Amino acid sequence: MSWLIHELRLILRSRLSLCALLLLLALAAAAVGIGLHEVARQHQAIERVGPLQEQDAAAVAARYADTGDPGSHAYYTFYGTWDAPSDAAFLALGLRDVAPFVLRVRALGLQSQLYEGETFNPELALSGRFDFAFVLIYLAPLFVIALLHDLVSGERQSGRLRLLLSIADGGSLWRRRVALRYALLFACLAVPVVAGMLLSGASMAAMGVVLAVVASYLAFWCGLSLLVAARNWPTVANATALMGGWVLLTLVLPTLANVALTRAIPVHQGVDLMLAQRQAVHGAWEIPREDTMRRFYDSHPEWRHSAPLPDGFHWKWYLAFHQLGDESVADEVSAYRAGLQARQEWTARLGWLLPGVSAQALLHRVADTDLRAQLDYQDRIAGFHREIRQFYYPYLFEDRPIGARDFADRPVYEASPGPSGSVGLHALLALGLCWGIGLWGVLCAGRLGLR
Template sequence: MYLLLFKNFIRSQSAYLGMLFLLLSGLVSIFVGRQFIEKQKANIEHTAVYQKEHIERYTGYIEKDLGLLLYYLKFGLVNTTDNLNGLSIGQRDVNPSIQSLTIRNLEGQKYDTDLQNPVSLLLGSLDLGFVIIFLFPLVIISFCYNLLSEEKEESTWILLSVQSQTPFRILFKKFMVRFAVITGVLLFLIVLAIPILDLRINAALSGFILVSLFYITVWFALSFWVVSWNKSSRAGAAGLLCFWIVLTIILPAVLNHFILSKYPLPEALDTAIEQREAYHEKWDTDQKPTIDKFYRHYPQFRSYGYPKESFNWLWYYAMQQMGDDESKSQSDQLKAKLWKREEMSRTLSYFVPGLHVQFQLSDLTGSGLADQLRFTKAAEHFHEGKRLLFYPKIFANEPTGSINWKQFQLEYYSERSTINWLAMLGPLLLFSLLFYYLGSVNFRKQTVL
């Protein structure tokens, strides 16, 4: 029976067009992902070479004044890009994956990013995650919207009902044939992506596959429920398209607007202004209050006292430190609100399958807001470590040659969130069971079973 139904389905023009559409868009998305990964790797290699040449050049120019040298020197921290990120780029094309920092004021540096074409960023990237979330449901709709209505409109359903005691099983098998075809296309694209993107076979890739399969199941279950309404083909197509528009476009946009309104970010501008004013105004004040505040922050450096020169590096880097310290309140509020946005978005996504899948794919590939916030936190620790390393050497007026500058290579951050399989797959499974149950109830009422 399955073989017969498969042959009947595969002969239709819509089946060929649907599969061809998914295969072409999926193939393009994989190569877009590869291009993104290659660009990221090229940026990392370029930064590594630049940092080495940058340090060699400036240490050659400035041989005695360590404070002046460290005014210029930049040290890089890289947010490691896994090749799996090529399947779901997420926010990686917006947020910086490399932080090159001096030991000066941090708040003025940590949000620096590469120059990008804003139009390209607005349009986003055609990655496989986009194809799965937005395009696969459309093809599923085109395959399933008229499974029952077509039979009735062609007057074959009555004949089938007379000849078979369980016509529902035949209808269910037609759904299963289409599910198998769509699943086959998805798995084919992922198998194709493994050598193209050089993916590792690990838990993250398994999670990506399972989330995608469960999401497809949700749309088949939803189609099953809409078909159970026993309406015309036009009504079925209109109903499913309305669900697609609401679940993939309208609801995410409404929730995003709600979250942005609930957690506005005036602190972003306040932080930028406060850190600039806190540093620049120190040029017009006495050195002692600035140095006193610096010693309250770093009591271990009190032994360096109060230099009498009109300009000294202790005072200068104390001013830089004050830019961070006096804007810390606004900076902490900004980070807290960003985390609240992330947590509320994640909670609300449990009720919107497409949004939930987007969050899970971002977690698996390390391309979401949560990953960027953790990377920013790591950059703060990285910056603080460099300060604590160099401050004593600057204040003691050590020569630049006393430091082995070759040891300062790019450093890498690779922490990722752990996979919570229940939270990842549970909501999708519940949606699938709910829609299947509602469809089964409708079919029982119509005595189709």
């Protein structure tokens, strides 16, 4: 253990190394703290939804208590839905930063309500969120480069290299030094993560996956640094090559891949679905009411026994063409979701070539903040919206008045708990490539400084 104490003293005596380790620890701790604060804020927002929802429903019930009009209740009553963050969501906020995690819906057309949350200012989301995923993917490699770029060249420039190689085996010496620096970098990232996951109550399985992602990603960059150092270039050349690799692997190639996926798999925005659905709804006012009801009964034959429409406005006609508006864009909705899922699948394939993409996708999956989580939330909203319509339809199509007791039996949204997302085996295997680069660099360590 004497070598460990000796090497640790050398690192602590180096101001650059010590400052780099402390800065990485501070950044990781700050990212975890900011993530925990954001998750707590979202929990507080969700907790406020329930009481506010009851107040709105009570106001509607009091206003239309004497009328017994089910259409007014259906039109004016909003129902809150929410997607509670998982215990590991603080690590990578993902789509929760731009997609709504609280959404109120009513018995009208769903698509026009589902994508209203997309009307945000894109400039506000351009900078992204400072979370642990950002620190790991984009900043941690810079600290690896800072600690390893002059591992051999620095000794050569100081004139100590030949002396070191004469008293110690070069391969074992460099491996020990790299292993110690790797362990210190891993500790700087892992300690805040473990503390945050213990505070949030995350599962041990999720913690294990996150630590495996951190270890694998650091192993890739340490291995890459050793491969560059094996070229025995000067310190400036090593730093330039590694920084070029960082720019290429974390910025340029992911951006080009994203542009290529966007052009190869074109997907319209959800706002386009909202506008198409609203156009169909607004156009229904110009269509004969009998034609609208005939189309509605064709797709909902269980309500064919409903009495003919009276003269003037009737709520069942109004809700019927809202339902038809949703059905008119059903194919576009399926194509939209299929396109998003296709992009996600190709992004997972890119993770085999770009370790940053793979690590980020894994963190988002464990945190349950990726596309799959967002689509699951939309599916839960659609299922709940179906329950709302089925609750009001008997009153509307059978001309039954709705009383206070009836309204009290209205559907209530029950959100399932948000466990950490499950990780597929293929995603974990992608991390094996990171370890492959790391082991390759370790094997090349025996040649360091021999030329």
